[in-house]
Amino acid sequence: MKKVIGILLVIVIVVGFVIFLLAFASAGFSFTNMVNGNAETNTYAVSAEFDKIDISTSETDVTFMLADAEGIRVVCTERSKMKHTVTVEDGTLKVIAVDERKWYERISFFSGALRMTVYLPSKVFASLKIEDSTGDVSIPKDFLFGNIDVTASTGDVDCRASVTELLKISISTGSIYIKELTAEKMALSVSTGKVTAESVTCNSEISIDVSTGKTTLTDLTCQTFVTSGSTGQLVMKDVVATDNFTIERSTGNIRFDHCDAGDISIKTSTGDVSGTLRSGKIFVTRTSTGIIRVPDSITGGRCEISTSTGDIEIGISE
Secondary structure (H helix, E strand, C coil), rough: CCCHHHHHHHHHHHHHHHHHEEEEEEEHCHHHHHHCCCCCCEEEEECCCEECCCCCEEEEEEEEECCCCCCCCCEEEECCCCEEEEEEEEEEEEEEEEEECCCCCCCCCCCCCCCEEEEEEECCCEEEEEEEEEECCEEECCCCCEEEEEEEECEEEEEEEEECCCCEEEECCCEEEEEEEEEEEEEEEEECCCCCEEEEECEEEEEEEECCCCCEEEEEEEEEEEEEEEEECCEEEEEEEEHHHEEEEEEECCCEEEEEEEEECCCCCCCCEEEECCCCCCEEEEEEECCEECCCCCEEECCCCCCEEECCHHHHHH
């Protein structure tokens, strides 16, 4: 048995050494290149007109800025065999990553993030679509879009830009942060991470889906608010829906502070439901084990709260 383990260890060491040599050779036998990943900065000037933006990249942080005297352009920190093509086709600015690296050339000790800065004129754009496997996305308030659609595997998304139609952000691992914007409709989704929204106005539905992580909402108004999640807290302050709240959680506490909706439906398996509403409701509450304290109100919309394990404590704020 010891002999077999020894042979396996030798094989692992040899394979590791071969991989290192391949990566070292791809870096030109330079330890400097091994550390910085052959990073270089390239500028792509854009002269054609466009009103739509489509970005597909990987391992790159993406941000937007107002164009200055140097004009409309895309500035990228790239690796020697992982660059981008920048074109305008049918009124769409397309930025696409072209990765020509072999698998062993992806190995480096490069710790700094690759970056892309898109310099745009101050105007309204019909749409913005971003697909990024690993990297952060930042969209400032300087721009207005018809639609925004951001998809990422690992990374944070910070959006301050308003949209006239749909704001859609979907990430696997990371955080979503939106602030001081307006939208017709919003759909936010994260598997593992946080969702934070502040000072948001939505004309129709806000939908938030979180598998594992905390959701914090402050100063939101909408027509309908729908959220679901498996594990994590939901904290809401000054959130108002003209029609209804529909809230579902498997594990985690739900907390309101001066919130309201026409009708409210809350379902949770494990966790407490507590807080204050702005107006009276007709309360329908159920819990298997826990304390129930709600106002004796016979007017207002329906507020139905159901939990398996946890307390239900709701008050009416002035």
